[in-house]
Amino acid sequence: MNIVFTFKNFEPSDHLKQYARKRLEKLGRFISNPDSVEIAVLLTVDKFRQRAEVRMTGDYLDISAMEQSEDMYATMDMVLDKLSSQLKRQQEKQKDHRRQAGAARMVQMDVFQLDEGEGRERKIVTSNKFAPKPMTVEEAAHQLETGGQKQTFIVFLNAVTDRINVLHKMPNGDFGLIDPEA
Secondary structure, X not given: OEEEEEEEOOOOOHHHHHXXXXXXXXXXXXXXXXXXXXXXXXXXXXXXXXXXXXXXEEOOEEEEEEXXXXXXXXXXXXXXXXXXXHHHHHHHHHHHHHHHHHHHOOEEEEEEEOOOOOOOOOEEEEEEEEOOOEEOHHHHHHHHHHOOOOOOEEEEEEOOXXXXXXXXXXXXXXXXXXXXXX
């Protein structure tokens, strides 16, 4: 997180900067990539009014909040509470979006029976339709490892790329990933 402070109409204290920086860094837990986030903090004093404006920008992030009161520390607390609630709300929206995207897709899986004889046609033996679960590649690998000997592949919705993927066991025990391009 890169935090830039700007002060208007008063001399900044190191304690106020440290306090604000410490509280702002706690917001990093709501952000997927905190290193890419730029935070601009504007602190202003006009007679009896202390105002704080904070703007956070980064990957898929553009949030701002403004508060004012008679105490700068209280003002910082109020603006950080606003930012925290906005970040939580955005995080929930992203989770809901991923859930809806995963639930809307159906995959049809056909199983073919191969016969060594040349005169016979190949035919579909069974057909299943299911909604693949959103998960990461690591989660799919773990599920495939714990699935037993019968399970040789897993079809899943990659939570990172939001595409249908297939992870399969290879004869040497490693895994192969099939990821179609969009």
